Amino acid sequence: MAESKMTRMSDDFPNDENGDVLRRMQQDGDDFTKPRDVDFSVVFPSKSSAEEFADHFRRSGFKVAVQECDGERELPWDVTVTRYMLPTHAEITEVENTLEDAAAPLGGSNDGWGCFRQSVQH
Secondary structure, eight states: OHHHHHHHHHHHSOSSHHHHHHHHHHHTTBOTTSOEEEEEEEEESSHHHHHHHHHHHHHTTOEEEEEEOSSOTTSOEEEEEEEEEOOOHHHHHHHHHHHHHHHGGGTOEEEEEEEOOOBOOO
């Protein structure tokens, strides 16, 4: 029964970047019924813009970390916003949209998300 539910779920993922990631997670045996911390990365051009963004989400109750990274030179400041949640396409997309709306006026941009796998128990 669980297997048919899991198979059916893969058909429900939209054909977009988040859907592709969720399909790969499902193929790797992830159990989407188990909530976990999901880390969303947002990058910024300056420390001040990153800190302003981070403070906003800290006040909203999110776990937030700010660090300078060696990656993209134009956007060297990375803010990781963590939310404990079920990894559903709708929820992930909603959080990404919220982050993007807050980041754009500060010159920031979403840079992906990730989480640890929660295995399906047989």
